[in-house]
Amino acid sequence: MPRKAKRARSPEEAASSDGGGETLLEGVARSRLRAGSSVLAFAFNKKRVRLVSSSSELKEASGGISYWMSRDQRVQDNWAFLYAQRLALQQKLPLHVCFCLVPKFLDATIRHYGFMLKGLQEVAEECKELHIPFHLLIGLAKDVLPQFINEHDIGGLVTDFSPLRVPLQWVDDVRKNLPDDVPFVQVDAHNIVPCWFASSKQEYGARTIRKKIHDQLPQFLTEFPAVSRHPHNSKFTAEQSVDWDACYASLQVDRTVGEVDWATPGGTAGLRVLQSFIGERLKFFNTDRNNPNKAALSNLSPWFHFGQVSVQRAVLEVQKYGGKFRESVDAFIEEAVVRRELADNFCFYNETYDKLEGAYAWARNTLKDHTKDRRTHIYTLEQLEAGKTHDPLWNAAQLQMVHEGKMHGFLRMYWAKKILEWTSTPETALKYAIYLNDRFELDGRDPNGYVGCMWSICGIHDQGWAERAVFGKIRYMNYAGCKRKFDVEQFERRYHPKKFSH
Ligand SMILES: Cc1cc2nc3c(=O)[nH]c(=O)nc-3n(C[C@H](O)[C@H](O)[C@H](O)COP(=O)(O)OP(=O)(O)OC[C@H]3O[C@@H](n4cnc5c(N)ncnc54)[C@H](O)[C@@H]3O)c2cc1C
Numbered sequence: 001m002p003r004k005a006k007r008a009r010s011p012e013e014a015a016s017s018d019g020g021g022e023t024l025l026e027g028v029a030r031s032r033l034r035a036g037s038s039v040l041a042f043a044f045n046k047k048r049v050r051l052v053s054s055s056s057e058l059k060e061a062s063g064g065i066s067y068w069m070s071r072d073q074r075v076q077d078n079w080a081f082l083y084a085q086r087l088a089l090q091q092k093l094p095l096h097v098c099f100c101l102v103p104k105f106l107d108a109t110i111r112h113y114g115f116m117l118k119g120l121q122e123v124a125e126e127c128k129e130l131h132i133p134f135h136l137l138i139g140l141a142k143d144v145l146p147q148f149i150n151e152h153d154i155g156g157l158v159t160d161f162s163p164l165r166v167p168l169q170w171v172d173d174v175r176k177n178l179p180d181d182v183p184f185v186q187v188d189a190h191n192i193v194p195c196w197f198a199s200s201k202q203e204y205g206a207r208t209i210r211k212k213i214h215d216q217l218p219q220f221l222t223e224f225p226a227v228s229r230h231p232h233n234s235k236f237t238a239e240q241s242v243d244w245d246a247c248y249a250s251l252q253v254d255r256t257v258g259e260v261d262w263a264t265p266g267g268t269a270g271l272r273v274l275q276s277f278i279g280e281r282l283k284f285f286n287t288d289r290n291n292p293n294k295a296a297l298s299n300l301s302p303w304f305h306f307g308q309v310s311v312q313r314a315v316l317e318v319q320k321y322g323g324k325f326r327e328s329v330d331a332f333i334e335e336a337v338v339r340r341e342l343a344d345n346f347c348f349y350n351e352t353y354d355k356l357e358g359a360y361a362w363a364r365n366t367l368k369d370h371t372k373d374r375r376t377h378i379y380t381l382e383q384l385e386a387g388k389t390h391d392p393l394w395n396a397a398q399l400q401m402v403h404e405g406k407m408h409g410f411l412r413m414y415w416a417k418k419i420l421e422w423t424s425t426p427e428t429a430l431k432y433a434i435y436l437n438d439r440f441e442l443d444g445r446d447p448n449g450y451v452g453c454m455w456s457i458c459g460i461h462d463q464g465w466a467e468r469a470v471f472g473k474i475r476y477m478n479y480a481g482c483k484r485k486f487d488v489e490q491f492e493r494r495y496h497p498k499k500f501s502h
Pocket residue numbers: 289297298299300301302304305335336337339340343407408409410412413416437441443444445446448449450451452453455456
């Protein structure tokens with residue numbers, strides 16, 4: 001008797017497969033190999049690269065090429081890593097990866113450091129398998145990296161790109177301390193269209209950058225070749241294998257903001273989240289992404305923020321479902337590409353990206369006009385942090401962030417706008433919002449966060465609306481509006497203070 005033909009699996013079944021069929025991780029590994037088993041033969045788009053140093057000539061016969069990993073903490077799907085390997089292969093040199101760990105960074109807590117270190121541990125293991133020594137250098141890059149380059153006669157340095165002022169300063173400091181004959185380049189491995197290429201100026205909003213980005217996608221939204229096993233052995237290996245536990249114990253960070261258990265650190269776990277998004281939530285993304293009670297979001301922001309998952313990879317995978325979930329795929333590309341790259345654009349071209357001075361004149365003026373308006377409530381930072389306001393929805397959102405490290409995207413807007421309403425000045429509101437966001441959100445300290453707070457409080461990338469007290473012409477949001485959009489009480493019950501009273 002002929003066997004019954006096996007039913008073809010739907011895209012969602014394939015995407016959510018974790019047994020039997022090919023998983024997203026396996027499919028991704030195969031796609032990379034199809035694009036190129038080595039970056040040497042791959043047509044690398046040099047527009048992703050910009051020269052930081054004055055010298056551009058690689059020294060001959062040096063001790064190797066180094067990739068200084070910073071924002072993009074992953075091996076595969078990383079254009080900066082790939083470019084460094086390409087240089088090393090062209091010169092037949094060893095490749096070394098360095099990560100400079102500062103034991104204390106702004107107000108980062110163990111929630112952030114724990115996630116980062118565990119992700120880096122996975123990076124180190126993957127590097128080992130590929131015969132690429134991974135060096136965890138403890139200290140500021142300007143102190144430890146040039147020393148490493150000198151000691152090991154490194155002939156060229158590649159790093160990734162962040163538009164934020166501290167990492168930009170790190171790059172500049174390293175540049176000044178490098179030997180003159182070591183070329184130093186930066187590769188935008190975070191954005192699909194390199195930030196400096198997408199636009200040469202601060203864009204007014206999504207409507208002015210959207211077309212610029214979409215026009216460039218055909219040349220940049222390509223498959224990645226694989227970072228391959230490196231054939232050129234180094235004369236030296238990593239000084240010793242990293243003692244990750246000792247490293248974790250030595251951090252001088254606030255341990256009162258604990259790690260969260262829903263988000264497993266590392267690229268492998270991140271790609272599994274992408275798989276579950278495609279298999280289970282993508283179909284609801286267009287219709288339900290503004291409903292905090294529904295599981296419709298990707299949840300990928302922590303892995304994107306630490307560079308453990310490449311946004312480009314996520315988009316490549318998500319767009320395969322365009323035939324089935326067109327609106328959701330388009331909405332995801334709008335958020336993950338247009339809005340996210342707009343945030344990088346803002347921070348790169350606006351030095352005061354986290355200050356009221358960084359806002360447009362209309363927004364600064366309208367906020368100033370209303371500074372003296374009477375507030376119905378004024379809360380201290382401590383009251384806000386503890387989620388002790390009169391508004392149960394705001395408190396619930398705050399508690400979600402404090403305890404889970406990720407507030408729902410829709411509520412982030414409401415949350416920040418209420419801080420404007422309940423503090424004495426817009427400057428204070430912005431300061432408090434950024435402080436709380438960066439302290440508790442696992443994806444905090446990100447261009448998206450500064451822009452999110454600036455959008456909510458200072459009208460960045462937005463337009464003027466009907467004038468009202470305190471907000472002036474800044475877009476207003478209220479509890480009644482939220483009630484019209486979703487079951488507010490359900491959310492309030494889920495994050496009720498009683499649930500966290502222990
Ligand atoms: C006040 C405020 C603070 C915010 N703070 C942060 C922050 O610290 N870090 C952060 O990554 N995002 C921040 N955002 C933007 C957005 O809310 C989050 O990126 C999103 O909620 C993350 O969840 P997700 O990955 O499930 O998003 P999804 O909805 O699944 O979106 C996918 C990706 O698109 C990008 N994205 C989504 N919405 C936006 C947006 N409005 N602007 C820019 N990029 C976006 C993110 O990279 C996100 O991971 C903030 C927004 C506001 C209004």
